[in-house]
Structure formats: structure tokens, C-alpha cells
Amino acid sequence: MEITVVEGDITAQDVDAIVNAANRAMRGGGGVDGAIHRAGGPAVLEDCRRRFPAGLATGDAGWTTAGLLPARWVIHVVGPNYNRGERDRTLLTSCYHRALAVADDLGAHTVAFPLISAGSYGWPKTDAIDAALEVFRAAQTQVAEARMVAFDSSTYAAIQDALRRG
Numbered sequence: 001m002e003i004t005v006v007e008g009d010i011t012a013q014d015v016d017a018i019v020n021a022a023n024r025a026m027r028g029g030g031g032v033d034g035a036i037h038r039a040g041g042p043a044v045l046e047d048c049r050r051r052f053p054a055g056l057a058t059g060d061a062g063w064t065t066a067g068l069l070p071a072r073w074v075i076h077v078v079g080p081n082y083n084r085g086e087r088d089r090t091l092l093t094s095c096y097h098r099a100l101a102v103a104d105d106l107g108a109h110t111v112a113f114p115l116i117s118a119g120s121y122g123w124p125k126t127d128a129i130d131a132a133l134e135v136f137r138a139a140q141t142q143v144a145e146a147r148m149v150a151f152d153s154s155t156y157a158a159i160q161d162a163l164r165r166g
């Protein structure tokens, strides 16, 4: 699997699936979750209600339609909330593992990822990047490209540094 990085908005990515950093309720929110629901339109929330009547567990992933987005699917994950004391790193790596497994089930070959838990959930950015790369580098998957989407230039530079370090 090729690991790429771009700076930009995940909702604009022309890939098979984009990953959403959601919460356990799975009914939308702020950050990347809010941006995806706004850009995808009401079909995303309708599908969340239908497929996830009881929400989703921390560390898990599930998919919905991407509605009006260029991608075909949204793969929702629930990262650990570091600010609230959820600091078990396996919950964070699990999000990436599970997202790739769902992508394989869907037959998605290109998948764009935000930096899960690194926004309002407060996971330290450098370690959030390392956790993603650890999973991507070891992944056994049919996904051909994992595209890391950095929302700002400092995150973009930090991901590039981590990729170069290998």
C-alpha cells in the first residue's frame, strides 16, 4: 500500500472512501465530522441513523453512503478521547486497522484519512501521526493508497517528516 500525504480538506478528495473521525453517538459533530456531514448532505446522517441505531464503539469503524461527496463511501471511526482520559493507544491504532478492514469489505482501493483523535479529542499530534503510519506500514490490505489529509501546513510538514524518517 502506498502512503501519500496532501494538505487540504478531506471532503474534496476524489477517492473511493474518506474516513470520518466521528464520536460514539454517530450523529454528526464538529471538526472533520461536521465538515463531512455538511458537504455530504442529509443522506449521510440518514444512513448513520439506519446503520448505527446504537452508535459505534471507540476503536471501531463502519460505513455509510457519502451522499453528495466525490467519494463513494464514508468510513466512520471513533477515536479515543485523550482529553477525557482515553489514552489506550491500541484504541487509536484499532481505528486505522478497522477502517482498512471495512475498506477491504467495500472494495475501496483509495482511502483518505484525517488525523484521527488529533483535533478536539486532543491526542498529541506527533504520536497520532506515528500511530497511523505504524498501521499503514504493516497493513495487509487490498487498499492501494492510504492518503493522509493534513488540514494545515504544520500538520502536513509533520507528516512528511514522519514519512521521511521511515
Ligand code: AR6
Pocket: 008, 009, 010, 011, 021, 022, 023, 028, 029, 030, 031, 032, 033, 034, 035, 079, 114, 115, 116, 117, 118, 119, 120, 121, 122, 123, 149, 150, 151, 152, 155
Ligand atoms: N479535512 C481534513 N482534516 C480536517 C478537517 C477537514 N475538513 N477538519 C478538521 N480536520 P477532529 P477528533 C482535522 O476534531 O479529534 C468532532 O466533533 C483536524 O485539524 O475533527 O477525532 C466529532 O464529532 C485534526 O487534525 O476529530 C467528535 O465528537 C483532525 O482532523 C470529535 O470531534 C481531527 O480533528 C472527534 O475528535
